[in-house]
Amino acid sequence: MPTTRSTPLRILAALALAAAFGGFTATALHHVLQQPAQATPPSPAIAPTLAQLPAAVAGQPLPSLAPMLERVTPAVVSVHTRQRVRINNPFANDPIFRRMFPNVPQERIEQSLGSGVIVDAQRGLVLTNHHVIEGADEVSVTLADGRTMSAEFVGSDPDTDVAVMKIPADGLSEIPLADSGALRVGDFVVAVGNPFGIGQTVTSGIVSAVGRSGLRGLGYQNFIQTDASINPGNSGGALVNLDGQLVGINTASFNPRGSMAGNIGLGFAIPANLARNVMSQLVATGEVRRGTLGLDTQAVTPRIADGLALGVERGALVTRVLAGSAAAAAGLRPGDVIIAADGERIDSPADLHNFEGLQPVGSRVTLDIRRDGDALQVATEVREQPRSHAGAQLDERLTGATFAELPERLRQSGARGVLVESVARGSRAARNGLREGDVVVATSAGAFDDLAGFRAGFTQAPAQLILNVVRGNRQGVLPMQ
Template identity: 35%
Template sequence: MINYSHPKLFRFTPISLHKIILLLLNIVVAASISVSSVQAQSKDDLQALIRASKTRAALVQNVQKAVVHLKVEKEITNTGRNTPNNPLDLYNDEFFERFFPGMRPPRGRGNDRFRQEGMGSGSIVRSDGYILTNHHVVGEADKIIVQLFDGSELEAKLIGTDPESDISVIKVDGQGMHVLAMGDSTEILVGESVIAVGNPFGLTQTVTFGIVSAKGRTGIGITEYEDFIQTDAAINPGNSGGPLINLEGKIVGVNTAIFTRSGGYQGIGFAVPINMARRIMNDLIDEGRVSRGWLGVGIQDVTLELAKAFRLKDNKGTLITGVMSGTPAEKAGLQKGDVVLKLNGEIVENSNALRNEIADARADATVELELVRNGTPMRMMVTLDERPKQPSRMTIPQEPPTPTPQLGFSVQELTPEMAERLGYTQVQGGVVITEVEPDSSASEAGLRAGMLVIEMDRQNIVNLADFRRVGSELSLQDGILLLVRTQQGSQYIFVQGD
């Protein structure tokens, strides 16, 4: 007989129901507590944001007391011709125009004289009235008026100016003035919050907020020595010379330039790092001029093509393209073709980094260079001199085209007459490039008519016979390493074709 068993029935007993009710009550209470906790946390977060905002506002109010509005005047003589080297000429100096807005001067007759007005910003850096600003704001001005935070105005005198870094120092008579503290620009980080204070378009004490977008920007083409901090804090005409501040209220940069296609803010501004500006400022205050260290070499970046030609592991470092006679570099034994990898134990990323570090050193300072020569690592100690004033530069005229050989460029002997025309009067030997074939490998590599070839495959080229002899043993397909000279100096160029 088959026994059919009944399924078990589960019933809620009073005890089980009681437990369920307690559980549900606990869930409700926990949820209430959770909501209350979230609300409390949100309130705490809001209060923290409010406190941070008020702290920043208090910081800004303190900073503003040391930021000044600069009004400058320059007497202009309108000769009826363009004057591109006049830093206060609004017709021709686009760099100045970005920071000195105003009406263009009238196109008067020759030798008309008028007063040109401009504006900018500055930071009080010493309680006795020293103010840090830009060269392009005050460096060529005839009259400088400083408007303080309280609206009072004082006339300032120029203490010193340095066009190569775009830094100037001016001074007003005063004691116990509110001062901005200086930070350390080497410690700022990309992404760190910064504040720009200045007088854009004459709107005094304008404050904008942003971040550090990048560090070590070079190749901008603004100054001779570039190591800019890039920021997205709004900088506009009139901000120039004002401070870039960190959240400690310390200057980390001097606002100097903007990248723009419209004439106004586009999210890219540049500031001179305060460490560079402070060094220059101290020189200008103490000596009235800037003293920079000097090696006496021509340098260039190491490209991937040059790294291959010099058998280097990568394209780090700086390539020496020439050594001047009687300089610290020559005395220490440096040679063209050396690749500098480290300075005082620090990696040299590129030629601009080496240049800035050497310039920042004092004359008579001794530095250690780690380099590679023909694949062999070397160390050298070099005692620097003071950098002399830059020699004048000449425009290099181009010779008429001549038949172009398979290399993609033509050369001829450097005659005394041609050397004088091209400005190569101090050059001993070499052949001059008279034409570069358009769209050729030589053209793409950067060769131009008027350049002087002084080395080929690391062998000296004195005349056309040398060029033909060395060139006959080389293949454009394998690549040819040239050392060329212009009025701007020497550089290596690697040419390679199919």
């Protein structure tokens, strides 16, 4: 944001003064409430000093966020979802039980609340979080002016937690998207949403960090961290700068006692640049294409760091380069250690996987690697990775099964392998004991990281095919006949 504009400067000054006043008042009240009542000796009379906000700053009337918010708040909506959930009653199929208790409900209605942001008034496009509308049978949107209307589902991407809806384009307001890449730590931001379903609420704070990742169970991560209050119900709402431009979509807050305990100044938002990219793909095709370099990696241990003379115990050690991949075309080899990608620090295989998944397909990236003690830079391309594979295309013994990438939230929790997306009833895979929802973590050809690595294990058909499978909390082997 240009520093020459007078309005943001006045707003920043006001926010700083307001923060100082609020902190002083809170500290004083805390001191009074925590001190026991006791007699104190009289002290010399001192004229009381009262903290007051000045009527003007640098000769200008005290500025306000209100004019900016008058433009922003009409484009922030409340999202209401309804989902029919079947009640698992063990007697529901008993005809005698149904005759005796004909009015026992067979399903219940679950409702939830969230927020959304209108980003295209002409087309009625609304951005929100995937987890806000996930599994919903009905979704409705309430505008700031009180109008409520049904929303049409356009598409969603669970791995980035971005979803797009469409509402009738009649008298709507929109929030323009900013370049979130220009955000800096310390920039003032404002969050708008519907926390706890109490109605539209505005909170303010600063950008605490950018490019935040490593949060367990949250999919691909490149979050804006802010201390603006983000509570349950704020999910999908707007994070805007002082010009009223959308810099992020509020998505999560952190509290060791659970999300319903409220905000403690650790909120996270999806950057506008990422949301824009996902939205454009969902609107165009209904799905998101994800990229890959085509290699398997492992963590750098102290022993590996010493053996390779890295000097640092971090990075992603290349263990396999898949034939025909972008990494192979770029000349990467097993034994290379990737320590940065496009200037972004890579500390672990999870960091590299997160970086790959957030790059647009076809984009060129530069990797900083260590090879035989030398520092090198390698340019490569991010190529599209397949979303799923039919088992019959890999090996006849897997006929009837479909394999897909693991949900990214599981990967961020440390899981590896591929998901058995479906198994056709009576198929060869089903007869071999494979079930929908199984996670395959290794085959006769060895362990692998993802779908590309799983597929590479079938370049030459193994004489004996054994799958190492995780099912629920148990792990075992399945011979494929």
